[in-house]
Amino acid sequence: MIVLLPMAMAVANRSSPLVLACAALFVLASRLVSDGSDSYRLALKGLRSSALVFAICGIVYPLVTLAWALKPALGLFSWGEAVLPAVSSAVLIVSWRIAPPPRWMVGALATAMLIAAGFIVAELLFKLPLRHLYGGRLATFVHNRPVVTLLLLLGPVLVLIGFHRRWMLCWLVLLATVVAILESESEAAKLGLVAAAGTFALSYAPFVWVKRLLTVVLLGLIWMQPFFGSTVERIMPEKVIEATKAGNSEARIELWKAFGDVSRRYPIFGTGFASSPHMGSHPVAAEIDPAYRTMLNVGHPHNAFLQVWVELGAIGALFLTGLVLWVMKSLSGAPADIRRIGLVTLMTTSAIALVSHGAWQGWWIAAVTLAAALLTLRPAPSQPVE
Structure with a gap:
């Protein structure tokens, strides 16, 4: 099932939570x-109680916020969609501590990624011919x-293939x-x-300094979110905005400003889990600047960090x-190769989360947590780096 996941996503782009749950x-x-x-009891003994708590x-608090969410029943459904793939990946991680998967799995997964990438490129180049055949949604953005799933799985799969010295397959998967x-x-x-490329290059510097730098960057991004839209508007040069028009940069800035205004009005507890899709009808919408009030109808802020602030407040942050x-x-206690790819995966995930996708979409949680699960397959960790 894990091997089938990239191809399933290429055909049906929300299928990964179901595939991952079946695998688990x-x-x-x-x-x-x-x-x-x-x-399982033996495998769980090594886990720290603090991490478990x-x-x-982290799982229960979103449920608590449904008490003041606008549509708690829909919020509960979104909660289940997010928790299912996360729990599935956790089951895989614990199971692989007992007995690792067969050695052929990673190579087969890489081959499946190669096929999925080829399928996507062919579909985009030839105007979705296969989607016409099986009746899929006829829009290029469905890919x-x-x-994104292929990109998040790329680093972990490459490093695991590298353990077996299958360099040709590495290069083919990377290129595709x-x-x-x-x-x-x-x-x-x-x-x-x-x-990913920038973090990979940076990762060759001493890890302790890279870790400190990236931690400061990520924590800074998390805690500036209520003012993120206005900050980006103020510091981003017009030339950059013009160059990124294909990514709807102007609309995104307006979107971040609108949702940032909401987060400042509910700073501690937020508006309730999964409330972003209904923010246009929330009472707070009447208090938002009319210049960008309509952006609250988009569905989510296209920024997972900001969505956490809007829905879960400072406690979520x-x-x-x-x-x-x-x-x-x-990552500090991981082997050098896993540590490097772990940093790359973390920053790739953060970059994508900063500008796109709803934070609780199941396919997104599945991709992130499966990548994390694959990074636990290294059998012999090195000594922690001080």
Whole structure:
């Protein structure tokens, strides 16, 4: 099922949560049948209770905010859509601590990514011929989600293939994914590709300094979100805005300003989980500057960090801060190659999240958490770096 995921996304671009959940279910069932529940109890013993408490609170707090959300029933559905792939990836991580997947899986996954990238490029170049055959949605932007998924999986898959010295497959997957991203309409994926290349180059500097720099950058981005739109408008040169018109940069700035205004009016607890799609009908809409009030009807702020502020407030930002610090701490004790690709994946994810997609979309959570799960497959961690 994991091997099929990239191809499933290329054909049906919201399918990854279901595919990932099936994979986790099958792995869980097979482990319980072969080893019983004792193996899971042993695997979970190494987890720190503080990390478990943090994870539980991060899952429960959005549920609590549904008490003041505009449409709590729809919010509950969105919560399930986000939690399902996250829990599925967690099941895979714990299961792989008991017994790693077969060695052929990563190579097969790389081959599937190669096929999916080729399919996407062919569809874009020849005006969606296969979608005409099977009745898919006839719009080129439908491939934005699959290329983002390919980009997020790229680093972990490349480093795992590299363990087996399959360099030709590495280069083919890398080339095909880059071509698919450049051919696609996803400006977010292109920004993520730039972030990946920049972080990869930066990662050859001493890790302790890179970690500090990137931590400051990420925490700064998280805590400036209520003023992000106005800040970008003030500091971004007109030439840059003109050059990025294909990515709707002007509309995005207006969008960030509108949702930033909402976040400043509900600074602590937010407006409630998954309230962004209904913000245009929220009472706060009447208080927003009429110049960009209509932007509240877009559905979400196209900025996951800002969406956390809008819906979960400063408490949500604290959880996001804790997540960044925990990831950085985890990478500190990882082998050099996993550490490098972990940083690349983190910054690629952050760059895409900053400008695109709803924060709680299941396909997005599936791509991010599966990439994290794959990075746990390195068998022998090195000593922590001080």
